[in-house]
Amino acid sequence: MAGAQMPLPAAKPPDGTTLFKQQCATCHTTNLSDPARQGPSLFKIVGRPAGKADGFRYSAGFTDANFVWDDTRLDAYLANPQAAIPGSNMAYRQPKPETRAAIIAYLKELN
Numbered sequence: 001m002a003g004a005q006m007p008l009p010a011a012k013p014p015d016g017t018t019l020f021k022q023q024c025a026t027c028h029t030t031n032l033s034d035p036a037r038q039g040p041s042l043f044k045i046v047g048r049p050a051g052k053a054d055g056f057r058y059s060a061g062f063t064d065a066n067f068v069w070d071d072t073r074l075d076a077y078l079a080n081p082q083a084a085i086p087g088s089n090m091a092y093r094q095p096k097p098e099t100r101a102a103i104i105a106y107l108k109e110l111n
Contacts, residue, residue, distance in 0.1 A: 014102070015102060015106070016102040016103050016104070016105045016106025016107075016109075017106050019099055019102050019103050019106070020103055020106050020107075023092065023094070023099075023103070024042070024092070024103065026038075027039040027090075027092075028040065028041065028042045029041045029042070029043070030042055030043055030110055031043050036053075036055060036056045039056075039090065040053035040056035040058075041053060041056075042107055042110065043110050044110060044111050045069050045074070045107050045110070045111075046069055046070065046071075046074070046104075046107060046108050046110075046111050047068055047069065047070070047111065048068065048069055049065075049067070049068050049069075050062060050065035050066075050067050050068070050069055050073070050085070051063070051065045059087055059088055059089040060087040061082075061085040061086050061087025061088040061089075062085060062087075062088070063087075065085055071104055071108075074100075074104050074107065075097075075100050075101070075104060077090075078092070078093075078094045078100045078103065078104070079093065079094060079095065079100060080093055081093065
């Protein structure tokens with residue numbers, strides 16, 4: 001016979017730092033001292049012109065990218081990179097708005 005159990009605390013959603021490490025850090029760094037990986041460093045990405053990180057060779061889609069990264073652009077890109085920038089090589093897609101928002105909040109902390 002099972003006795004009364006205390007309710008478990010609600011699960012805390014992962015924060016942006018954890019999500020970035022789990023989902024983005026394989027391909028991106030968050031500093032300028034590490035060499036570029038498959039993707040450019042995302043240090044100070046918010047406010048930076050798209051396709052303009054020094055020392056990184058971008059895919060063809062970024063040749064015509066003429067905008068500055070902001071919350072809206074990052075959100076669209078993380079949701080569907082190829083729709084946001086046709087010709088982008090990034091395969092990652094994040095369908096959950098709350099996960100994208102947490103990652104973007106973390107990226108903003110890097111500015």
